[in-house]
Amino acid sequence: MVTVKINGKEVKVPKGTTVLQAARKLDIHIPTLCYHEALTPYGGCRLCVVAVTRDGATQIVSSCDYEVAEGLEVKTETDVVLEIRKFVIELLLAEAPDAKILKELAQEMGVKPLKRFKPRNELCIACGQCIRACKEIVGVSAIDFAQRGYEKKAASPFFERSQDCIGCGTCYNICPTGAITLKDIAEGEKALLPDGSEVAGPARIIDNWKVGLELKRCKQCGEPFAPQFQLEYFTKKVKLPEDFFEVCVECRTL
Numbered sequence: 001m002v003t004v005k006i007n008g009k010e011v012k013v014p015k016g017t018t019v020l021q022a023a024r025k026l027d028i029h030i031p032t033l034c035y036h037e038a039l040t041p042y043g044g045c046r047l048c049v050v051a052v053t054r055d056g057a058t059q060i061v062s063s064c065d066y067e068v069a070e071g072l073e074v075k076t077e078t079d080v081v082l083e084i085r086k087f088v089i090e091l092l093l094a095e096a097p098d099a100k101i102l103k104e105l106a107q108e109m110g111v112k113p114l115k116r117f118k119p120r121n122e123l124c125i126a127c128g129q130c131i132r133a134c135k136e137i138v139g140v141s142a143i144d145f146a147q148r149g150y151e152k153k154a155a156s157p158f159f160e161r162s163q164d165c166i167g168c169g170t171c172y173n174i175c176p177t178g179a180i181t182l183k184d185i186a187e188g189e190k191a192l193l194p195d196g197s198e199v200a201g202p203a204r205i206i207d208n209w210k211v212g213l214e215l216k217r218c219k220q221c222g223e224p225f226a227p228q229f230q231l232e233y234f235t236k237k238v239k240l241p242e243d244f245f246e247v248c249v250e251c252r253t254l
């Protein structure tokens, strides 16, 4: 175990614990954006910065991927820390001014949108949660970062239709800014993908990765319930009987 001091309070945590996890153990709030407890920390957004002092030297680090060490002292709300967090939110707001979570954080921190950057008017803030979730939770890696700097964002390979996306919607559910659009269309409906191709329902459409995937119908109730591709993937991955996904969750639990 390792003993650290955060805002003057001592806490004992296992080796390998991050400063963010130790702070949460003490109920100390540190704002985060790119961090998700189910994923490997990425340290991309820098919103979770704190001041750490070790062997007499103080530095500013991102708390979500900085591991505790014996005797470490952490301060989560120094003037410098608060200024950096405000600046991070200003920059992110300039990129994605319509992202609800950013507006809330800006209000909480008393931050006004900056006028000196041209808004990108996209909701993706390149936090990478969708990319890590697709790789680490689903095991697919259908998407990755594209472009650099201000233009960096999550995308399908070469911005073309993703061949690997199984349409599970994990990316959609985990995205903190609502940058990913997912919709299911019913039989008789049609949708146009961003590349101009037409998809007929029942299907799941994820515009960001340019996919339209056929939805399988439940053998009992007849309702479409999940992309056929997703069900085939999970049947193979977890070695389920071939007929496991013949019925939807609701019918299976009746």
Ligand code: FES
Pocket (backbone or CB within 6 Å): 031, 032, 033, 034, 035, 042, 043, 044, 045, 046, 047, 048, 049, 062, 063, 064, 065
């Ligand atoms: S939450 Fe730690 S860097 Fe984004």
